[in-house]
Amino acid sequence: MGKIQRICRKTPVFATFSTRTFLNLPDFSGVLSNFGTEGLWGRIRQLSPLHPPPCHPKFGPMSKGVTPRSHDYARWYTDVVQKAELADYGPVRGTMVIRPYGYAIWEAIKEAYDQRFRATGHSNAYFPLLIPKSYMSREAEHVEGFAKECAVVTHSRLRAADEGGVEVDPESKLEEELILRPTSETVIWAMYKQWINSYRDLPILINQWANIVRWELRTRLFLRTTEFLWQEGHTAHATEAEAREETLRILNIYREVAEQEMALSVVAGLKSDAEKFAGAVETWSIEAMMGDRRALQAGTSHFLGQNFAKAFDVTFRNEANEEDYVWATSWGVSTRLVGAVVMAHGDDKGLRLPPRIAPIQVVIVPIYKDESKVAVMEAARQLTGSLENAGLRVQLDDRDTVTPGFKFNDWEMKGVPVRIEIGPKDVAAKQVVLVRRDVEGKSTLGLDQVIQELPPLLDEIQDCLFKQAQAFRSTHTRQIVDWEEFREFMEWGGFAICGWDGDPASETAIKEKTKATIRTILEDQEPTDLACIYSGKPAKHTVVLARAY
RNA sequence: CGGAACGUGGCGCAGCCCGGUAGCGCACUUGACUGGGGGUCAAGGGGUCGCGGGUUCAAAUCCCGCCGUUCCGACCA
Numbered sequence: 049m050g051k052i053q054r055i056c057r058k059t060p061v062f063a064t065f066s067t068r069t070f071l072n073l074p075d076f077s078g079v080l081s082n083f084g085t086e087g088l089w090g091r092i093r094q095l096s097p098l099h100p101p102p103c104h105p106k107f108g109p110m111s112k113g114v115t116p117r118s119h120d121y122a123r124w125y126t127d128v129v130q131k132a133e134l135a136d137y138g139p140v141r142g143t144m145v146i147r148p149y150g151y152a153i154w155e156a157i158k159e160a161y162d163q164r165f166r167a168t169g170h171s172n173a174y175f176p177l178l179i180p181k182s183y184m185s186r187e188a189e190h191v192e193g194f195a196k197e198c199a200v201v202t203h204s205r206l207r208a209a210d211e212g213g214v215e216v217d218p219e220s221k222l223e224e225e226l227i228l229r230p231t232s233e234t235v236i237w238a239m240y241k242q243w244i245n246s247y248r249d250l251p252i253l254i255n256q257w258a259n260i261v262r263w264e265l266r267t268r269l270f271l272r273t274t275e276f277l278w279q280e281g282h283t284a285h286a287t288e289a290e291a292r293e294e295t296l297r298i299l300n301i302y303r304e305v306a307e308q309e310m311a312l313s314v315v316a317g318l319k320s321d322a323e324k325f326a327g328a329v330e331t332w333s334i335e336a337m338m339g340d341r342r343a344l345q346a347g348t349s350h351f352l353g354q355n356f357a358k359a360f361d362v363t364f365r366n367e368a369n370e371e372d373y374v375w376a377t378s379w380g381v382s383t384r385l386v387g388a389v390v391m392a393h394g395d396d397k398g399l400r401l402p403p404r405i406a407p408i409q410v411v412i413v414p415i416y417k418d419e420s421k422v423a424v425m426e427a428a429r430q431l432t433g434s435l436e437n438a439g440l441r442v443q444l445d446d447r448d449t450v451t452p453g454f455k456f457n458d459w460e461m462k463g464v465p466v467r468i469e470i471g472p473k474d475v476a477a478k479q480v481v482l483v484r485r486d487v488e489g490k491s492t493l494g495l496d497q498v499i500q501e502l503p504p505l506l507d508e509i510q511d512c513l514f515k516q517a518q519a520f521r522s523t524h525t526r527q528i529v530d531w532e533e534f535r536e537f538m539e540w541g542g543f544a545i546c547g548w549d550g551d552p553a554s555e556t557a558i559k560e561k562t563k564a565t566i567r568t569i570l571e572d573q574e575p576t577d578l579a580c581i582y583s584g585k586p587a588k589h590t591v592v593l594a595r596a597y
Numbered sequence: 598c599g600g601a602a603c604g605u606g607g608c609g610c611a612g613c614c615c616g617g618u619a620g621c622g623c624a625c626u627u628g629a630c631u632g633g634g635g636g637u638c639a640a641g642g643g644g645u646c647g648c649g650g651g652u653u654c655a656a657a658u659c660c661c662g663c664c665g666u667u668c669c670g671a672c673c674a
Contacts, residue, residue, distance in 0.1 A: 111635085112623095112635060113608095113609090113623090122668095141665090141666080193673090196672070196673090197672080231674095260674095262673070262674080264672085264673065264674095265598075265671090265672070265673090266670095266672085266673090271674085272673070272674070276674080278674080325674095333674095344674095345673095345674060346674090347674090348674070380674075381674090382674055384674055413633095415632070415633050416632075417631085417632060418631095418632090450635085451631085451632055451634085451635075451636060452632065452633065452634075453632085453633085453634040453635050453636080454634085454635045454636085455634090455635090456633095456634050456635080457634070457635050458635080460634095469633065471632095471633055472633090473633080474633090481633080597674090
């Protein structure tokens with residue numbers, strides 16, 4: 049019996065989810081049939097090899113200055129991130145400047161998570177960036193995971209150099225060197241030791257939004273940078289059951305926001321020992337499929353057991369007046385999610401943003417000649433105002449220095465879900481031209497209907513992007529029992545559902561031979577008659593295998 | 598940390614072999630015409646050719662050293 053069922057029995061809160069819904073397991077039949085629009089579905093069905101389909105020739109094959117996705121996916125990604133003004137490279141290798149538009153997307157994602165954390169009883173706090181080096185030796189396993197990528201602070205000041213400029217002042221060498229946090233477990237648990245004495249002090253449910261530093265060798269904007277922004281939750285509990293419940297509650301929030309706000313289709317499950325966080329007993333994650341069919345870990349939730357409590361000697365008196373170690377969890381999502389949204393939804397024309405996290409949901413492009421400018425701008429301003437009053441994030445593009453055609457491409461690059469064009473003909477006919485970013489084609493709409501029609505249209509776009517992502521993942525997910533077929537499938541890319549004998553040696557061999565890793569163990573799928581994809585021995589687990597970022 | 602390539606106006610590049618006035622596209626500025634899918638024409642501004650040394654009457658170009666960046670492999674969210 050899988051772990052979730054065990055927990056469900058002890059903790060009624062999970063009884064409300066079916067395990068299938070909870071884990072969002074691949075469902076090979078459901079996604080297709082409940083997708084309503086037949087014409088659109090026809091188009092999605094043909095997706096290959098990349099999702100979404102290449103742009104319609106009528107609208108131009110691709111965007112200027114952006115490498116087509118099918119040609120070079122990695123370059124396409126970098127081009128789009130920069131062209132859409134999400135981020136730029138910082139002066140130090142591996143660092144990134146998140147530009148206002150990219151940061152606005154992150155803020156929307158952040159807000160969606162923050163609300164849910166608060167709603168489930170968590171509070172935000174802030175712990176220091178600098179950590180004494182000695183803290184890293186307290187938890188051996190955890191150190192092993194991060195030691196290789198810790199930036200170390202050794203001195204406290206500079207001085208003027210003889211040749212001009214500055215140099216490190218050797219006099220200022222620190223007695224104890226400091227590290228820049230690669231994650232905050234150690235500082236936080238040092239504090240929890242001081243705060244926790246009794247079961248009455250528990251649980252502690254703290255989250256922090258912070259920057260962290262991991263000295264990465266190979267970096268990519270958003271996906272892996274030396275410094276990045278994230279959220280790290282750290283909770284302390286009196287019982288194992290409570291901590292386990294917390295781990296899954298958060299995992300569920302991660303899945304929910306990914307699906308509902310970011311329109312990502314994810315698989316949730318347990319990590320293998322090789323892939324789990326070094327200090328954890330269990331690591332759970334959500335895995336999303338990117339447009340090149342590779343997996344991206346989009347959030348992790350760790351059940352830490354009593355590992356950190358023991359390392360930092362955090363004990364408490366329970367209700368029976370016995371001394372016990374505290375049970376713990378930690379969990380995080382990062383700015384990597386912005387990259388996930390780009391890679392999951394983008395096309396050759398640029399970004400496609402789900403309305404709920406789009407900084408601008410509707411852009412209005414006025415079209416005029418000198419003599420019609422006043423009337424058109426007046427109508428455009430009125431429309432902008434009333435959409436703002438309706439609570440939509442709307443922008444009137446009144447730039448007079450670029451042509452309408454340029455604006456169309458510009459906003460498509462930036463992924464704005466809906467564009468409204470309004471010109472002299474439209475003003476005369478009391479209508480507007482409406483263009484969706486998620487599907488091709490233009491339509492017209494009566495000016496007086498816009499306010500009423502737009503909110504449901506945004507919902508529909510949100511839903512359509514999610515359905516496209518689901519269909520894409522479903523199409524590229526396959527149950528495989530034959531090794532050769534598996535090898536070929538991994539060359540092509542996608543999620544393979546396979547048996548695994550549970551042996552780390554098999555896992556390593558699979559990785560060496562195919563570059564695929566166990567993305568997640570499907571905890572509630574009993575591999576009764578499955579054999580291990582590699583060894584052929586009876587499978588202990590059903591796993592999702594894929595190449596990953 | 599191994600393998601490959603590249604450093605020339607803000608960005609992308611040519612010039613380098615065969616040394617001799619630093620060029621092209623985009624972007625930028627001004628003006629006119631334009632404006633329903635990345636406009637046209639005209640006139641402009643902007644570069645110690647990554648850094649240091651050497652060879653030479655003369656170096657972006659040849660030689661040596663250094664620095665930096667990007668791409669591909671081992672580590673990671």
